[in-house]
Amino acid sequence: MTFVIGVDGGGTHARAVIADDSGAEIARGEAPGAVVTLLDPGAAASAVTAAVRAAAERAGLTLPGAFLWAGLAGAGHERSRAAVEGALTRAGLAREVRVGTDADAAFHAAFEGRPGLMLIAGTGSVAWARGPAGRARVGGWGQQLGDEGSGYAIGLAALRAAVRAEDGRAAPTRILPCLLSELGLEGPMELIPWAAAASKAEYAALVPLVARAADEGDAAARRILDDAIHDLEAHVMAILRRSGPWPSRPGLLLYGGLVAPGGTLREALLARLESHPVEVRPGEVDAVAGAAMLAVAALRGDPPSE
DSSP states (O other): OOEEEEEEEOSSEEEEEEEETTOOEEEEEEEEOOOOOSSOHHHHHHHHHHHHHHHHHHHTOOSOEEEEEEEETTOOSHHHHHHHHHHHHHHTSEEEEEEEOHHHHHHHHHHTTSOEEEEEESSSEEEEEEETTEEEEEEOOHHHHOOTTSHHHHHHHHHHHHHHHHHTSSOOOTHHHHHHHHHTOSSGGGHHHHHHHOOHHHHHTTHHHHHHHHHTTOHHHHHHHHHHHHHHHHHHHHHHHHHOOOSSOOEEEEESTTTSTTOTTHHHHHHHHTTSSOEEOOSOOOHHHHHHHHHHHHHHTOOOOO
């Protein structure tokens, strides 16, 4: 049978959907994720491969499929995208392979080619729009230059707050003992090798620890979360300006573990956004289904949405 494969991949998870050529879902698979980087495109390709093979095994299908469309975090630049596309082609998962961003997949699932705005805040952060003036992006500069308001940024801020408190450059914070306990470290100096070796996802995994400290009244933890909310609000304000002017209030999708329903920052961010001319879309979006829809469209030869 003819089947297509859609993938949504980020720093934490890679999820795959196998669908028939009409778009009807057959099976899903999941694997630990990896962000696309030019230095190591094979890491993201390996994550995608593991998720796709899990889905194929569940479906009882033999690879390759007819078309693979993978929306991957970090694939926003042509050289990185081409590198991981080549790695996936060599993996033999499908006869044709196309790589876009995780933002593309989530946006398509939410808006199906119609205008709208999206803020992604999970391991990383980026805002994306299709508006009256065309497509626009804010953020998405990676962990060295951007990712403000993301799980990675919160984890990094927590580590910095902890060592400042240890030095006496800042007031004591519960973050320090909580970090040592959570990471199984004997003392603050062990944070140095941990931070040097930790992945972006491991930094982001510290968010619940910061949230607990904030709930317990820790001032440093509260400031870290407030700063993240401010940074995400700034993403929304900037993408509104870059993609408009809008004839009416555009829909805004909040996507990613921090701001999706139940996310650590969602309610506080919603309160901030009440003063901005956007309509926040309720509920969650199934980005991997969006990737599968894009795979079906590509198989049919439909032009990509602009």
